[in-house]
Amino acid sequence: MRIRASHSVNLLAVAALFAACLGAVSGCGSEKEADSRADVTTDRARQVAAAWDGSTAAAAWRAGYYPMGETVQLPRGGLRSQADKQAYEDQSLVLRGKLPVTWPKDGRVTWARSGSVTRSLVGADESYKSLAGAGVNGKPHLTVTGAKLGEMSVATSRGPATVPAWLFTLVGYASPLKQAAAVPSKLPRPPIRPARDIPGYPINRLVRIAADGGSVTVVALHGVCDDGPEVDVLETRGSVVLSASVKYRKDGGDCTKQARTQQVTVKLERPVGDRVLLDAPTGRPVPYKGPHGPSATWS
Template sequence: MRRILALVGLPLLVVAAGCAPASTDPSGGGVGDPASHLEAFRQRAAEVADAWRPGPDWTSGYVPLQDPTVLLGDPGFTPDTEQAFRAGWYREQHRMSAAEPADGTIRFPDGTLTVPLVSALDAYQQLDQGDPPPCPGRPMDPPPGSRPKPGSTGGPIVEPGPDGSLVSPNPDPDAPVSGTPASACVPLTVTAVRLGTAPVRTSRGEAQVPAWLFTVEGLTAKVARIAVAPGAVTAVPQAPASAEPAPDGVVGAQDLSAVAGTRLAWRIGMGACDTGGTPLVEERDDVVVVGGAVTRATGICTDQLLLRPVTATLKAPLGARPVLDVVTGAPLVVRPL
């Protein structure tokens, strides 16, 4: 089981990590006994790779290995828009159709698959994770009826003032508005949507998948939400439970942050007082196993999990090979930083 205690409210440990080639000896990383850690990792990685037995859907169905919300290019984030994107704060000023489109086609490197699709309204409702919380100086949420509902054309959104009374839109765009914060917690505004495709890493390699492409005010890239109906999506298989704990000094990978050719980036989970944090990779023709090496702290330490980004260069492009966590044996999903 992954260590997940005390993650809430804990900032990620973002530190520089060197790029290591596949099956690299972690010497020089300050991790205590590099040879011992590397050998323990290789033994565990061999067990994980040998135990990997995915079902038939792995090579014939649609098994996505990344989040269903995809940015199609550089969004040109500001601090405010990035915060809103990561939190899923949206509002719409475009009518969202509830009509289900005709079946779509997923194009894999090894073939195609026809799948049912969800409506633009369903995709938007999956994308929208609610309104931002109140921030110092930010107007309160409008009362019912002042914000258009999903699917309506709506009109100008009239926000209430800090005391709850409605404030009319400022007629002079250059004049300051009383109560407007310097850095507002505001949602992203969707101004248009169309059906298209988005690249998605799957169990069969990178596929072009039907997606609803949302035009968002203030962003320079479309926000895509995968349009495949839930019934056509196969969940990532669970790894068989291991009877043995992870070797001392070997830690697991939490997720992938980037896959590009032979470059692989992931996050390892470290204790708050652990030191080191060297990437470890075991590469096979059909599977890649990743983790990290650390020196465990001695004495009393808080029970926290810190995430450290690391990278490695593979001997060959990853292609359709799954990347497995050395501790749990589970396939890792891409979740960009």
């Protein structure tokens, strides 16, 4: 696995996740306890895999539309200036035109090898509002002059899909800014309850699945007084279960209530395919969250 850039976050929101070791560092570094934690974590991963494999939840997962990648596509060639890039990141968009007020209520999400599914479509106005913030307040902005319904490719739990999308015309760009219009399927109810008495912390979010499906990059949590996060993987025929933990320093010491998030890339024995990517502590699919927050499925 590879470790990438990290960011600090306030621990208050995740304090319960670190209760086992933060504030009780003296026993967290022993090899005996480390082995014990590993055994418990492995058992939990096996339980999650066994509960999901062959379940009605897994069948629903494979039949639905679940985005596992970005649902916004920038104009061909990307945004050309730093000001435009900053405007997009700040959701600084201005509408100088009219958006369609009618549209088909349903559309087809289609996979090249696994059929299609009908999903409700959001309107152009709702789609635009998800891209635009509260106001520009004199900041650099992107100007939208109109939109039409088209399609785009989205990475999903079943591989790349062709999805209905709103194509927004931007001033200064020959190709549109695309936003997927299909509403994701509702997450199936997990066939196993969350575990609150085991070591390890829920995976924060999925960042990306490699183009060949051979690795996944996720955001994991760890403290300021450890040696960083690590993510173990248990692969079965129907699932990929991830278990996040931290590597504790042998020298111990006082630990402050501060946590960090860090990207971890986990290599797999075979491509993800349509296997469900699961978080061991929660027993739920690992959520994908884009730059502007989670999709309707994960929120």
